[in-house]
Amino acid sequence: MSNRVGVLVMSYGTPESMDGIEEYYTHIRRGNAPTPELLAELSGRYEAVVGGVFPLRENTNRQVAGLQAVLDNTQPGRYVCYQGLKHARPYIEDGVSNMAADGIRQAIGIVLAPHYSTMSVGGYVLRAKERADELGIQMTFVESYHLHPKLIEALVDRVQTAIAPFNKEEPIKVLFSAHSLPVKIREVNDPYESQLLETSSAVAEAAGVKDWQFTWQSAGRTRDPWLGPDILETLKEVSSAGYKQVLAAPVGFVSDHLEVLYDLDIEAQAAAKGLDMKLARIQMLNTDPLYMETLAESVIAKDLWTQEIE
Numbered sequence: 001m002s003n004r005v006g007v008l009v010m011s012y013g014t015p016e017s018m019d020g021i022e023e024y025y026t027h028i029r030r031g032n033a034p035t036p037e038l039l040a041e042l043s044g045r046y047e048a049v050v051g052g053v054f055p056l057r058e059n060t061n062r063q064v065a066g067l068q069a070v071l072d073n074t075q076p077g078r079y080v081c082y083q084g085l086k087h088a089r090p091y092i093e094d095g096v097s098n099m100a101a102d103g104i105r106q107a108i109g110i111v112l113a114p115h116y117s118t119m120s121v122g123g124y125v126l127r128a129k130e131r132a133d134e135l136g137i138q139m140t141f142v143e144s145y146h147l148h149p150k151l152i153e154a155l156v157d158r159v160q161t162a163i164a165p166f167n168k169e170e171p172i173k174v175l176f177s178a179h180s181l182p183v184k185i186r187e188v189n190d191p192y193e194s195q196l197l198e199t200s201s202a203v204a205e206a207a208g209v210k211d212w213q214f215t216w217q218s219a220g221r222t223r224d225p226w227l228g229p230d231i232l233e234t235l236k237e238v239s240s241a242g243y244k245q246v247l248a249a250p251v252g253f254v255s256d257h258l259e260v261l262y263d264l265d266i267e268a269q270a271a272a273k274g275l276d277m278k279l280a281r282i283q284m285l286n287t288d289p290l291y292m293e294t295l296a297e298s299v300i301a302k303d304l305w306t307q308e309i310e
Ligand SMILES: CC1=C(CCC(=O)O)c2cc3nc(cc4[nH]c(cc5[nH]c(cc1n2)c(C)c5CCC(=O)O)c(CCC(=O)O)c4C)C(CCC(=O)O)=C3C
Pocket: 011, 012, 013, 014, 015, 025, 028, 029, 042, 056, 112, 113, 117, 119, 120, 121, 179, 180, 181, 182, 219, 220, 221, 222, 252, 256, 257, 258, 259
C-alpha cells in the first residue's frame, strides 16, 4: 500500500498516428464507426496540421511531466501523476487501474481544460469515479480553475504579446473563444458558458482590452443545434462593422490542439483573408510555468480540503 496521492491528469486525447483516427473517431461517436465521408474529412484535417506525424500527444506528456515537477518541488514524494484520456489510450479507466496497481488508495483528478461542463469535465469525472469506486480508491476532483490568478496572468501575458504588433491607431477586436457544445446544456443550468465569460472578462480587464466579444468554435457534426455564433460568422460580422484587425484568444483550450491548429489557424485564417482582415492568435499555454503552477496549486488545494473533511 502507498501513502502517496495519485493525481489523474485527464484530457480529451488525440490519435497516435493517422492509422489510429478511425478507432479514435469511433470512440468519440460512442462505438458508432464514422461514415467514410466523415472519416476522410477528419483525416484531412489531421493531415493538414500534422502531415502524418503526431506531435500532439507529446504535448500532453510534457504537461503531465511539468505538473509532476512542480508537485515534487512543493511537496516531495507526496504526489504521483498518471494520465487518463477520454477517447484514446491510456483511457481514463486505465489511468485509475494503473494507480491501483501501484497501491495508490487516495487520488485527485484534474482535467486539462479549465471550464466545467456536464458534457466535458462532468463526463471525465463520472468515468474516473466509477473505476475508482470499483478498485477501492478514494477519489476527489478539481472541477474547474477558470479564475485561478496564475491562469489569468498567463493568458493576459499572451494577449498582450500577441496584440503588440497590431496598429493601435485602428480598431482591434479581441475574440475569446471555446469549443461549442449542444444548446441543450442550457436546460441543466450548466456553468460552462458563465465560466467562459468570467475568464474572458477577467483577462480582458487585466490586459486593458476594452473591445472584445466571446464567440464559439469547432461545433460538432451532429443534428443537434450547437451554441453559436461560430467564429466564422463572427468574423463576417466584425468585418461588416469595419474592423481590419482581430486577435483570437481561444481560452477554452490549453494546448496546440486540432481545434486551434486547424479550425483557427487554417479555417478561420482563410476566412479572415477572404474578408481582407488581419487575424492573429495568442500562443497556447502548453507547459507555461504559470499554467503548471495553476494545476499544481489546484491539486494541492483539493488535497488539503480532502484531508479537512476526513
Ligand atoms: C467541450 C469539448 C472540448 C473542450 C474540453 C475538453 O478538452 O474536454 C473538446 C476538446 C477536444 N476535442 C477534440 C477532438 C474531437 N472532438 C470531436 C467531437 C466532439 N467534441 C465535443 C466536445 C469537446 N471537445 C463534443 C460534444 C463532440 C461531439 C461528439 C459527438 O458526436 O457526440 C471530434 C469528432 C469530429 C468533430 O466533430 O470535429 C474530434 C476529432 C480534441 C483533440 C483534438 C486533437 O487531436 O488535438 C480536443 C482537445
